[in-house]
Amino acid sequence: MSITDFLTDLFNPNLAFLPKALAIAVMSSIVCGVVGCYVVLRGMAFIGDAVAHAVFPGIAVAFVLQGSLVLGGAVAGVATALLIAIFAQNRRVKEDSIIGVFLVGAFALGIVIISQAPGYAGSLQQFLFGSITGIPDRDLYVVGGAGLVILGLVLALHKEFVAVCLDREMSRSMGLPVFWLDIVLYVLVTLAVVISLQTIGNILVLALLITPAAAARLLTDRLGAMMLLSPVIGGLAAVIGLFLSWSYDTPVGGTIVLIATAIFLTAWLLAPRHGLLAKRWRRVGGPGRTDVTRRSSLSTPASAPAP
Amino acid sequence: MSELKVDQLEVDLGGRPVLRDIHLCLDRGELVGLLGPNGAGKTTLLRAILGLTGIRAGRVLVGGRPSRPGRCEIGYVPQRHEFTWDFPISVEQAVMSGRNGRLGLFRRPGVSDWQAVNEALDRVQLVELRRRPVGELSGGQRQRVLVARALALAPRILLLDEPFTGLDMPTQELLGELFTRLAGEEHAVLMTTHDLVAAVDTCSRLVLLNGRIIADGHPTDLQDATLWTTTFGVSDTSPLLKLVKAI
Ligand SMILES: Nc1ncnc2c1ncn2[C@@H]1O[C@H](COP(=O)(O)OP(=O)(O)OP(=O)(O)O)[C@@H](O)[C@H]1O
Numbered sequence: 437m438s439i440t441d442f443l444t445d446l447f448n449p450n451l452a453f454l455p456k457a458l459a460i461a462v463m464s465s466i467v468c469g470v471v472g473c474y475v476v477l478r479g480m481a482f483i484g485d486a487v488a489h490a491v492f493p494g495i496a497v498a499f500v501l502q503g504s505l506v507l508g509g510a511v512a513g514v515a516t517a518l519l520i521a522i523f524a525q526n527r528r529v530k531e532d533s534i535i536g537v538f539l540v541g542a543f544a545l546g547i548v549i550i551s552q553a554p555g556y557a558g559s560l561q562q563f564l565f566g567s568i569t570g571i572p573d574r575d576l577y578v579v580g581g582a583g584l585v586i587l588g589l590v591l592a593l594h595k596e597f598v599a600v601c602l603d604r605e606m607s608r609s610m611g612l613p614v615f616w617l618d619i620v621l622y623v624l625v626t627l628a629v630v631i632s633l634q635t636i637g638n639i640l641v642l643a644l645l646i647t648p649a650a651a652a653r654l655l656t657d658r659l660g661a662m663m664l665l666s667p668v669i670g671g672l673a674a675v676i677g678l679f680l681s682w683s684y685d686t687p688v689g690g691t692i693v694l695i696a697t698a699i700f701l702t703a704w705l706l707a708p709r710h711g712l713l714a715k716r717w718r719r720v721g722g723p724g725r726t727d728v729t730r731r732s733s734l735s736t737p738a739s740a741p742a743p
Numbered sequence: 744m745s746e747l748k749v750d751q752l753e754v755d756l757g758g759r760p761v762l763r764d765i766h767l768c769l770d771r772g773e774l775v776g777l778l779g780p781n782g783a784g785k786t787t788l789l790r791a792i793l794g795l796t797g798i799r800a801g802r803v804l805v806g807g808r809p810s811r812p813g814r815c816e817i818g819y820v821p822q823r824h825e826f827t828w829d830f831p832i833s834v835e836q837a838v839m840s841g842r843n844g845r846l847g848l849f850r851r852p853g854v855s856d857w858q859a860v861n862e863a864l865d866r867v868q869l870v871e872l873r874r875r876p877v878g879e880l881s882g883g884q885r886q887r888v889l890v891a892r893a894l895a896l897a898p899r900i901l902l903l904d905e906p907f908t909g910l911d912m913p914t915q916e917l918l919g920e921l922f923t924r925l926a927g928e929e930h931a932v933l934m935t936t937h938d939l940v941a942a943v944d945t946c947s948r949l950v951l952l953n954g955r956i957i958a959d960g961h962p963t964d965l966q967d968a969t970l971w972t973t974t975f976g977v978s979d980t981s982p983l984l985k986l987v988k989a990i
């Protein structure tokens with residue numbers, strides 16, 4: 437299928453679900469791309485995974501009660517994030533064990549709840565692997581609104597998130613509310629995950645949070661550039677992924693994630709200063725890269741690799 | 744009045760006594776070295792001064808008022824490993840993160856904040872490296888970034904936790920000179936260290952600590968070998984005592 441066919445389908449009133457799915461996929465991958473930068477830089481990938489699983493019981497309840505899936509997922513995810521933050525204050529059991537406990541506990545609860553609903557198998561597949569059909573119009577506004585709130589909070593608290601990430605002890609000594617900033621960040625991660633579930637699915641949503649941010653990190657040593665690059669990569673993966681999924685009838689979540697993974701691998705090979713090829717090239721006698729060329733990392737965003 | 748006054752301080756951690764009966768005064772212009780073995784409570788004392796750990800008894804006065812986090816009188820330089828060095832951030836941005844204490848939530852840095860950062864970078868001679876990612880610095884340069892970050896707050900008191908650890912002699916010397924100069928500019932400086940030579944060389948006063956304060960005085964007043972054997976729990980034949988005799 438060519439791009440023009442895809443565009444025709446996009447504007448075909450009989451296929452109204454397609455532009456809706458595209459809008460949600462792009463919005464959620466942009467939000468995940470931004471929030472994912474903190475997740476990658478703080479080494480919070482496991483928390484992202486936990487939250488992704490933890491929203492499952494909420495979605496199950498919402499499904500059984502015929503309520504809003506996004507809302508149900510958000511409530512369960514935030515509750516789990518709070519539990520993790522509170523339990524992690526106790527130093528006797530390390531944070532990753534706490535996360536492990538709640539991750540499987542929540543998922544188990546979700547499985548038990550959803551099994552109570554008749555004909556759950558098909559819906560289960562949709563939760564797990566995502567789908568582009570059956571998205572209610574309402575979700576478009578919920579995702580858009582939540583996305584704006586998340587991005588607004590990131591913008592407002594960026595300085596504080598960075599400080600806590602750099603040095604918790606110092607942040608405490610400066611009087612920053614470190615515990616509350618952690619909670620806000622967990623909640624933001626949860627919301628980013630929840631709004632992405634529809635299209636990507638529960639199992640793969642972590643990729644949207646981690647892969648674009650990790651690829652962006654490979655391409656630049658500047659936080660600002662990374663936080664612009666990451667949502668661009670995520671958005672790109674969403675558009676290309678949805679197009680390919682529509683053309684070749686492949687699962688949408690899986691296709692989007694594969695595109696993001698391909699971008700990550702490309703970045704790993706081609707990154708301007710630390711990429712495999714740049715290193716190889718230097719070793720075989722390319723011009724030595726010194727402080728003078730360092731400034732070129734500023735221009736990285738412009739030269740983001742097109743996959 | 745002393746800039747910093749620790750009075751009858753007692754601290755427990757995990758239900759065990761860590762600090763007992765701590766009295767300590769620190770004036771502007773002083774550079775005081777805090778010496779003691781591993782686990783003596785040096786870091787704990789600094790954290791108590793910052794108000795980061797609960798205290799069982801006693802009090803800490805900064806400029807005559809009780810200490811609490813968020814007071815900008817104290818600049819803290821934690822051990823180097825507390826900082827996330829692989830974070831994609833430049834030297835000047837890392838130093839700017841020290842201004843958070845004055846900026847407060849939601850506010851963005853303005854002209855005066857960048858001025859403070861510039862001055863701090865200048866003090867530690869890092870102006871040339873200001874745009875370099877912090878991950879690409881040597882140990883000595885990293886230590887100077889942390890000092891600049893503390894100075895960006897324009898504090899009156901500086902608390903340094905093992906600033907010399909893992910640094911070579913020339914770098915130690917450079918930092919020692921910097922700390923002496925800061926003390927000369929009316930800062931009150933307290934630093935912990937395991938480096939006796941550097942401490943004797945740079946400090947105007949030494950405090951020997953092991954759960955309690957064993958001695959407090961000018962290096963030349965601390966010749967008595969038993970002070971050192973009690974502090975560090977070493978025998979009379981320890982090479983440490985040879986070093987002390989050479990002071
Ligand atoms: N969170 C904690 N809970 C319980 N005990 C602690 C805790 N942190 C430190 N301690 C204990 O308090 C004592 C003092 O520790 P502190 O870190 O202040 O020592 P230090 O003098 O800085 O040692 P070092 O030279 O190794 O840095 C040690 O015996 C340590 O075991």
Ligand SMILES: [Mg+2]
Binds near residue numbers: 785786787904
């Ligand atoms: Mg210590």
